[in-house]
Amino acid sequence: MTTDPAQLPWPEPWAVQAFVEADRIQHRMRAATAGTLTEAQQVSREAVESHVVNAREACRRGTKRKRGTSIELAYMHLHAAKIFLVDLLPDAEFEAVVPEATARIAMVLSPDDPRRVEAERVLNNSHPERRRAALKQVMETAYDARDEEYVRLRDFRNIILLTAIAILLTTGLLVAVVALFPNAIPMCFEPGVTTAVPNQPPQPSVCPSGEHQQPTGGDILIVAALGAVGGFLGALIAIRNLRGTSTPYSVSTALAVLKVPAGALSAIIGILLLSGGFVPGLTNLDNQRQILAYALLLGIAQQLVTRVADDRAQQILDHLPSKESHPEAKTS
Structure with missing residues (x-):
């Protein structure tokens, strides 16, 4: 582990937890991409790796950004990494993520919101590829809404x-x-x-x-x-x-x-x-x-x-x- 203070995370719970979350995403990605990847999956893997690196960098004390900006940047990169990770998940893990994403969209959108109605319809009935695309959109909508709430806070x-x-x-x-x-x-x-x-x-x-x-x-x-x-x-x-x-x-x-x-x-x-x-x-x-x-x-x-x-x-x-x-x- 590096001993350079500038490379260490902020000595606060959010930075430590963000580092751990970045490691978890990276290990999950490696497990999901152990086999042969398509060209599209390779691009998604590179995107996940890039966002994980940027999230860790945002947590380090050596940056010149303000603390609040570092917090928002770290978690936005983690969210983006999770969204691209959907393209790499095996079918079993993908199915396990759907209920959580459905719950998230229910927290930020009203029951009669067209986006929520369409997302729930596609996630429950559509073709696997469409379901993956719908899940990514649902996650993006939910993350954006919650990020805005914390920016407001x-x-x-x-x-x-x-x-x-x-x-x-x-x-x-x-x-x-x-x-x-x-x-x-x-x-x-x-x-x-x-x-x-x-x-x-x-x-x-x-x-x-x-x-x-x-x-x-x-x-x-x-x-x-x-x-x-x-x-x-x-x-x-x-x-x-x-x-x-x-x-x-x-x-x-x-x-x-x-x-x-x-x-x-x-x-x-x-x-x-x-x-x-x-x-x-x-x-x-x-x-x-x-x-x-x-x-x-x-x-x-x-x-x-x-x-x-x-x-x-x-x-x-x-x-x-x-x-x-x-x-x-x-x-x-």
Whole structure:
């Protein structure tokens, strides 16, 4: 085995499984072509070998492609190799593949789709050569549909991560500015305004960092930190409800990354609205513990906004194969 790190596969399950799948296809092809081949079968054998080589190459770390592109390229080549392998399979193995292909087409096409109706008719009744051609078309249609679903999943994950980065940068800039200029966006409450008692001196402002006459730079840092903790708690609750998947694109992780900075920003905005009296009945925060508790609660409340992303993620996952026990299921 090569010791060159650039020639080794990505140290991730998808790459290792793709390598094993490539070996399995190659050995199956060799077993199927042990005898004399026709010219057409020889061409199919060369196609299988080419796609297997390209699939292995896509899995190696030495390539300059992005990880997501490598994943898609590897499995597309494996799918193409499986399609050409149909031309080489003995009749017994061919018959064994038909039920699986029929199940695949049923997963991606509706029962009244003309392509599915015709494919099922040909696979069940037609001449052997026509059945092989129909099987290859069915496999190609099923693989293309599933590959598109995983490309969509990858794009969605990237959008979530970019949104999380944008919120993080926005929140970080806001926290930095307010920490330097605390009076620009005060996070404090004035209990004396709503609970004034005759002949009692004015009470100091109640801030996230304690009782002060003036806001301090640490106030917004405390609110943002508690909001981030609340966002993380909300992520744990939301991710628990997502259907599990072995896809190499971790949507659950992306959603968790989104909710943490969203929680921090939600807490800052929420405390600002409370201190400004925009929420009737909730403006009388007269001690530090109440402010801290509301900051944490507002961080969890980001779920009301990010729930849209959770629902969209679930919709995409629902269209993916429910059985993902091998590499083919990941992008098929």
